[in-house]
Amino acid sequence: MCPKIKFEMTVAVVKYNAGNIYSVLSVLQRMGVEPILTDDAKILHQADKVIFPGQGEASNAMQYLRERKLDEVIRSLTQPVLGICIGQQLMCRHSAEGDVDCLGIFDTDVKRFVPQKHEEKVPHMGWNDLTNLKSPLFKDIHEGEFVYFVHSFYVPVCEWTIAQSDYINPFSAAIQRDNFYATQFHPEKSGSVGQRIIQNFLDL
Template sequence: MTVAIIKYNAGNIYSVVNALRRLGIQSILTDDAETLRKADKVIFPGQGNALEAMAHLRKYRLDEEIKNLTQPVLGICVGQQLLCKHSKEGEVDCIGIFDTVVEKFHPVAHEDKVPVMGWQKIEIQGEQYQGNNLLKGLGEHPYVYFLHSYYVPITSYTIATANYILPYSACMQKDNFYACQFHPEKSGKTGERILQNFLDL
């Protein structure tokens, strides 16, 4: 199996490389369009600024390449946000797989901290998603690791939610595109199971 990780100006990419290595997968870190098209699976991870990330992706025309991928694609953290239509971070138009706008967290209580950082419970949504292949085998109320200041509202694409300040999309799916706001590569055994589920799609 060939697993390509999209290389762009975002942080945290190498933690995904290492997480896949722990699962026995030697991934390819690449910004080459042909390599991405030929891969069996593509992962779109990252931490960073949406405006700067989209500028880089457009410069190398990776935004259009990502949009046209037909194999399973997994967006992680900023990767999930960039798969949306628009981000309030820099007021930038993004790739547009998910027809929704990425919003900024605004604290409403003294104890609300932004960025959101740490472990949170997620809720898998609805009976139709209990058997969702990305989230199968996680048990009830799994905990995963988050680090973000922006969030995707709950939409028809949401397959799992989290709740901090307000409910939002923890996982999404549309066709061959999957996305997680949290970091499976930093989420222990639960994260390993999600990555393995993705590899098994």
């Protein structure tokens, strides 16, 4: 019998102080990937894919990343990187949350939702639809599919936008620049649509 040589993809998940990442790890495991949760620069650089997840507060998260020089590590990654939620916001130039300078991978600023009517509640929490999809990240995802959001701050529609959603105003549901991909929504909490988006990322 010939020995089977199986390609094992390594997926690193950035370990930092932003919230509960248990569901990101779980969804990867369900998809047959054993993720490595790490803040080790060498492992992050060597991984095939890097996921930068999280929920939390921007200025505290940035302080944590800077203290451990993870800001430089993330900026210097060359493989496909997927930021999720606060991960996406931290990849921008500046965040209104805690008035903090962020990683600057995307040359755009993160703003706070300002309700125009009483019904417009902040945080934007729940399922909202995706439009203007343009990226291999959304292969086989249709316009109008719903994904799950929980956030009070947003990335405006800009040159990097690869998916839009609308709450109070149109905003970037996802952005991409070179090898850096990021979603404002939580694909790990977005049922089968979210799982497909994660699969698309792993297939890049």
